Amino acid sequence: MAIFTLRINGKTQQVDVAPDTPMLWVLRDHVKLVGAKYGCGIAQCGACTIHLGDTAVRSCSIPVSAVGDRAITTIEGLSDDGDHPVQKAWLEHDVAQCGYCQAGQIMSAAALLKKNLTPSDADIDAAMRGNICRCATYVRIRAAIKAAALQPSRT
């Protein structure tokens, strides 16, 4: 066990865990932020997607010891009141079916739009192919991303 000081959603927190503990389980078990979901444990499904700095990463495959002082953003910290343009677009398009993968989808989409203000279909395919939606809400995810891309403020 070792103490790690993490910056999560703007707050500094300490956790005492084994250094190889993936960020996913640090968040879920120790910080009690459960928005990031366990789906595969091997970075293949994207349900656990969070941001390290501005980059979307699979938290199931990032040991806590590799995070360093990079800022961590989870779905809970993406906006103060669920009003990030991507979240709003998700609601407007009523994207979710079971909803389990959607936090990961939203985090991947938000990271895409931070880097690319007008993503093409090919850009969306490339950014979102790491996120599986078993209910297959892909046409709505695509539509919601395009709608969010048109919003003026999507920081």
Added chain:
Amino acid sequence: MTIVSTSYSRRSFLKTSALAGGGLMLSFSWLAGCASSDEELLTLPKEWFDLNSYLKIGENGVVTIMSPNPEFGQNVITSMPMVVADELDVDWEDVIVEQAPHDPAKFPDAMLGQFTGGSRGVATKWKALRTAGASARHMLRQAAAQKWNVPAEEITTSAGMLRHASGKSARYGEMASAAAKVPVPKEVKLKEVKDFKIIGTSRKNVEGKKIVTGKPLFGIDYWVDGMLIAMIVHPPAFGMRLKSADFAVVKAMPGITDVFPIETLPNEQERGAFDTNAFPQLLAVVGRSTWEVMQAKKSLQAEWEPAPASSMVVSGFGNKSTVTVPAGLEDSASHLTSMEAAAARPGRVVRKDGDPAGAFKRAAKVIERSYSAPFLAHNCMEPMNFFAHVTADRVKVAGPLQAPGFIEPTLSARLGVPADKIDIEMTRMGGGFGRRAYSHYVIEAALISQKVNAPVKLLYTREDDMSTGIYRPSYHATYRAALDADNNLIALHVKAGGVPESPLFANRFPAGAVENYLAEDWSIPSNISIGAFRAPRSNFIAGAEQSFLDEVAEAAGKDPIEFRLELLRRAKANPVGKNNEYDVDRYRGVLELVREKSAWANPPAGVSRGVAAYFCHASYAAHVLDLTIENGKPVVQRVTSAIDCGIVVNADAATNMVQGAVIDGIGNALFGGMPFKNGAPEKTNFNTYRMIRMPDAPKAIDVHFVKSEVDPTGLGEPPFPPIFGALANAIYKATGKRLYKQPFVGETPVLG
């Protein structure tokens, strides 16, 4: 006007209320601090008045409606309360929705209980939901009538207001206290379809905000103080069982509190129809955190041995039978060989009309084709999990399951605890697709909690989830058609089977439309456990049948839609045989609608089109699929869907459901498959089990519903089976190659 008898009385309601600890249970009390902002916008009342098991009204007019069935993506948690709210005649903005706990007394259903599955959710609860709303409205009107001293019949309602021609009016909240004292009516008038105000509109998912903000909603998110984490270790192959295990090393690992074997279902315990379980003997690893338990699980050393054949008594839905599970380590190659051999032998005749043998003899042309498909894993995104806290006098379990009423008797028998001491809380499910109707994991969690004497959350790893069974079976079907010299279909023969069950539906279309018809089935026993998977059996046979009919239409030189309509006209005018299950007009309706909406006669330039239609789960679906081939890969440009599922409750949510079913079907048709070798599933995670992803999804899906006043007939499953056929038929148009074996594309590297 429809008058229905109410199925509950105030007395029975009060009694069950008391049993549940008084008043309506809040399903997610551990989420008290996480009310959605939508709920926060509503001012919560100071006092609630229960009008029946489905609803309570606050003195300020806010209404809480209980959604009786568990939710795994169909959005019944929105559509079911919409039905109640419409009959109650309340403003949807004044409604708060809560997930009901399992409570057969409050939400009775002799056959299925509070079951989400079989596309029966809204259909089976339709009357109860409407009655709940209508009888509460009746009680409010009675209360107002007494207060205003006018006949109740003269009081009208709208949007949560009671009004009388004399000018008197009151909000529902003002009358709620008095209404709660009015006797529950023995029968009540329901609205005319034309008077629906909420049913048929589009309402956003009531849990949408919680979903997009990552609130704890799912079983895997469940957490209580002092809770331990548990995982299981199961045999590496079907046909194997535990021989021995060494716990010492693992017990000493960090964070681990206990390791022990459990027997979830002793062979002598009678099983329910949904107690399917290939691995009743397991090892349990329990510890303080998920990662520590995961690591320990990997280190657990166990020896496994071949299991002998076994038999067990299975009862359910009025039947009792002895089921024998064979010994042996099976593999997919030998399954295919055995299926082809079985298909070459005469099958069991399930239906015969006319003289099929004679018709085939005199045919001008005979077409014979065989189709096959592999096992499929459900792969719900949320792996199986459940919370359990078993104490001396009470059992509390909570988590994702489709059918609380199926598991409760099994849990009660296994623990020796009466059902009234068992509380089942239903969390939102991260997918179901049939998999969570088989909730053996509830028993596992409870036994582990009992052993360690603590609250426990059991979690399957993805590898456990994918390798513990309950798969969609592997299927095979051979179709033969006889055409006369004028290209009329004079005989059809279907022989279908599988490991371990046949996908045959002998009485569905085109039965009834062909003069000479023969349907046979066969099956091959297996120890690989199987279960319902979105549209069981239909999910294979529809694709085979609809691909075959496409080929027959082509051989007959006929347009594929017109060919089907011609058969349906025959089935309508002069049906062949008995027990034809489908409604010809509704079947015809979706074909005609999809023909119109897809502009079938004028396809877009450069695309190849396929059509398919199917009837299952009481509803009708037809799809036209447009694709192009780019870089050697099929790219679905557009799917046009026509659906007849009776009355549509929540229009946009229903559209979402159809879109998902279409993509799910395309994914499984192209990529789906679970191969076995020496009894072991060869894929255990998403690096090898290919799922459909964003780049493979259609560019557009247009969904059209047949306008209908028929009571809802189900939607989760019916759009799924025919898309397999529409895809195969479109690929044929594009490539000239007919596809007979799923998956069509097979495995290719997905992601680096």
